[in-house]
Amino acid sequence: xxxxxxxxxxxxxxxxxxxxxVFGLYRFRDFYSRILIGSMIDTVGFITVCLGVIVxxxxxxxxxxxxxxxxxxxxxxxxxxxxxxxxxxxGGYRLQxxxxxxxxxx
Amino acid sequence: MINIVTHxxxxxxxxxxxxxxxxxxxxxxxxxxxxxxSKMIMIIVMCAIIFEKNFLLDIALTYAxxxxxxxxxxxxxxxxxxxI
Numbered sequence: 001x002x003x004x005x006x007x008x009x010x011x012x013x014x015x016x017x018x019x020x021x022v023f024g025l026y027r028f029r030d031f032y033s034r035i036l037i038g039s040m041i042d043t044v045g046f047i048t049v050c051l052g053v054i055v056x057x058x059x060x061x062x063x064x065x066x067x068x069x070x071x072x073x074x075x076x077x078x079x080x081x082x083x084x085x086x087x088x089x090x091g092g093y094r095l096q097x098x099x100x101x102x103x104x105x106x
Numbered sequence: 107m108i109n110i111v112t113h114x115x116x117x118x119x120x121x122x123x124x125x126x127x128x129x130x131x132x133x134x135x136x137x138x139x140x141x142x143x144s145k146m147i148m149i150i151v152m153c154a155i156i157f158e159k160n161f162l163l164d165i166a167l168t169y170a171x172x173x174x175x176x177x178x179x180x181x182x183x184x185x186x187x188x189x190i
Binding site for chain 1: 118137148170174177
């Protein structure tokens with residue numbers, strides 16, 4: 001019973017982190033701030049929610065599968081974020097200030 | 107508790123879907139898709155707790171891997187300007 005309570009508290013903390021990530025997705029004006037805040041806070045929220053699920057359900061096959069899910073997401077989420085940011089940079093998307101600086105240099 | 111968390115996560119998923127609709131650039135839409143798929147994985151895990159079914163976690167794992175492959179190859183497709 002006490003284990004369920006602790007797990008619920010950890011899941012609540014993770015949901016607050018997820019909501020902060022959604023707020024940050026609308027708070028910032030340019031793309032690179034949005035991709036930083038959104039992906040980082042969302043990964044933190046995902047890991048915290050799944051840790052809460054593991055604490056809540058104890059040691060079983062269920063929690064082992066959730067642990068495998070955490071491992072997969074910890075590998076692939078930074079890779080996806082890097083791929084999108086690299087695609088934006090090499091695809092020609094620049095911020096407004098950098099464009100002004102490039103124009104004044106040349 | 108788990109029911110309330112599931113409802114909050116559904117609301118967060120819909121708010122992220124709005125970013126896909128209004129995103130000014132293509133990459134904003136891609137990051138919205140990525141965040142929405144990770145929230146969908148969380149909803150599937152919550153459903154696995156509610157219904158007490160183990161196989162829903164396999165579906166969540168498959169969803170994560172397919173989202174990874176699709177987002178990565180769309181990003182590479184856009185970066186190379188249409189050449190595969």
